[in-house]
Amino acid sequence: EAQVTQNPRYLITVTGKKLTVTCSQNMNHEYMSWYRQDPGLGLRQIYYSMNVEVTDKGDVPEGYKVSRKEKRNFPLILESPSPNQTSLYFCASRTFGRGEETQYFGPGTRLLVL
Amino acid sequence: LAKTTQPISMDSYEGQEVNITCSHNNIATNDYITWYQQFPSQGPRFIIQGYKTKVTNEVASLFIPADRKSSTLSLPRVSLSDTAVYYCLVAMDTGRRALTFGSGTRLQVQP
Numbered sequence: 001e002a003q004v005t006q007n008p009r010y011l012i013t014v015t016g017k018k019l020t021v022t023c024s025q026n027m028n029h030e031y032m033s034w035y036r037q038d039p040g041l042g043l044r045q046i047y048y049s050m051n052v053e054v055t056d057k058g059d060v061p062e063g064y065k066v067s068r069k070e071k072r073n074f075p076l077i078l079e080s081p082s083p084n085q086t087s088l089y090f091c092a093s094r095t096f097g098r099g100e101e102t103q104y105f106g107p108g109t110r111l112l113v114l
Numbered sequence: 115l116a117k118t119t120q121p122i123s124m125d126s127y128e129g130q131e132v133n134i135t136c137s138h139n140n141i142a143t144n145d146y147i148t149w150y151q152q153f154p155s156q157g158p159r160f161i162i163q164g165y166k167t168k169v170t171n172e173v174a175s176l177f178i179p180a181d182r183k184s185s186t187l188s189l190p191r192v193s194l195s196d197t198a199v200y201y202c203l204v205a206m207d208t209g210r211r212a213l214t215f216g217s218g219t220r221l222q223v224q225p
Contacts, residue, residue, distance in 0.1 A: 004157075035215075043158070043201075043215040059214070090157045102148065105157025 002027045004106035006091050012112045013081055021076045021109050023091030031094045032074040033058065034066065036087040049074055081113045118202045123220040132189045134219050136202030139183050147178060147185045150201045158201060197223045
């Protein structure tokens with residue numbers, strides 16, 4: 001089954017304690033990205049990656065890091081989480097091709113930073 | 115960045131047809147128009163995608179006029195389970211390959 005998986009699904013942490021949210025896809029997609037979703041603000045892109053070792057900032061990259069060492073994995077790293085990073089996070093992957101792009105989203109990770 | 119514009123919310127009743135229009139005045143020649151559905155605390159789910167004229171699948175229809183500056187998602191005979199947020203998305207920032215979601219349209223279906 002084609003899918004994007006994220007772990008953990010729920011996470012409570014404290015300010016300053018480094019954490020990593022993993023994302024994996026089994027569709028051999030080149031493009032992967034991370035979004036955060038906050039009430040009233042819709043989905044905002046944090047980082048994206050067009051292929052292995054190629055990453056770039058989205059609209060709200062501050063406080064986040066990513067890496068893309070393998071095609072299927074795209075972890076999101078919060079080196080020093082702060083309360084304003086409390087949010088619902090989604091990983092997504094998609095195909096390329098002549099403007100026809102369909103994203104597949106993971107189930108989401110709900111993060112609470114105290 | 116060019117953006118999409120949709121109504122913030124819509125209300126309907128079970129069995130009615132719902133049409134949600136999205137404005138995308140700066141759509142580029144190679145861009146497709148994609149609609150997603152999102153339920154609370156779940157990731158968005160692809161509904162339908164099109165380039166021009168009309169596209170229909172088992173879930174919805176998508177109408178795109180000749181100038182492509184807008185599109186209309188049509189949901190036939192909605193049910194309570196269609197209550198969700200619907201996002202219109204156009205791949206406008208081709209240089210960055212980033213995608214920008216608008217605020218979406220919150221559809222509430224009443225019995």
